[in-house]
Amino acid sequence: MSTSTGTATLWNRLKMHWVGKNAVPNTGTSPEAVGAFEVKHGVKLPADLADYFVRLNGMDLEAPAPRGKRFRIEGQDDDCFSFWPLQRVARASEEGRPRQAFEGAEDYFVFADYMDWSWAYAIRLSGDGLGETPVIIVGGTKDGSPLPLARNFSAFVELYLRGPDAIWIPKAVGVVK
Numbered sequence: 001m002s003t004s005t006g007t008a009t010l011w012n013r014l015k016m017h018w019v020g021k022n023a024v025p026n027t028g029t030s031p032e033a034v035g036a037f038e039v040k041h042g043v044k045l046p047a048d049l050a051d052y053f054v055r056l057n058g059m060d061l062e063a064p065a066p067r068g069k070r071f072r073i074e075g076q077d078d079d080c081f082s083f084w085p086l087q088r089v090a091r092a093s094e095e096g097r098p099r100q101a102f103e104g105a106e107d108y109f110v111f112a113d114y115m116d117w118s119w120a121y122a123i124r125l126s127g128d129g130l131g132e133t134p135v136i137i138v139g140g141t142k143d144g145s146p147l148p149l150a151r152n153f154s155a156f157v158e159l160y161l162r163g164p165d166a167i168w169i170p171k172a173v174g175v176v177k
Helices: 005-020 031-041 047-055 153-162
Strands: 081-083 108-114 119-124 135-138 147-150
Touching: 005 047, 005 153, 031 047, 047 153, 108 135, 119 153, 135 153, 147 153
Parallel strands: none
Antiparallel strands: 081 108, 108 119, 119 135, 135 147
16 A cells, blocks of 8 residues: 555644644554455455554544543544544435435445534545545434535645634535645
8 A cells, every 4th residue: 555755744643733733643554454344344455544554543442531521422533523424424315314315325435523413524535446435414404415525535624724614514514635
């Protein structure tokens, strides 16, 4: 699995951000686990997302919240965002409260959420890995429509690193870059 120095630096910045926000980064998963996920779901992860899972594999969702943090649930950063490990990632059509039923939901995979599923973040994946991989916000809107947020996973992470307002649902409308 090849990666560029740029994405390796991005994942290092993300890890340090999580530590600064009292979230516990997981150790990476194996390339074999990424391959098994791809086979199970009939998709090919884009290189940046596959590399992210091998290097970080999301947050430890069982890590207790630090004392004195209001509205904080275990497995979240101080701003109440959770990035899921690969084994928790699921199709948007099979995930959520209620299940997501927007057109194309079966092509999107939820990989993170805000405040224990007030809304979540999903990426479009395809079987050949050649298509566009936009990230959208699912759930949390009055009409249930997804909101476009970023052109790919790396762009989503860059937005997240700017601060919570960059990916928080009321502020995110029209953010796609």
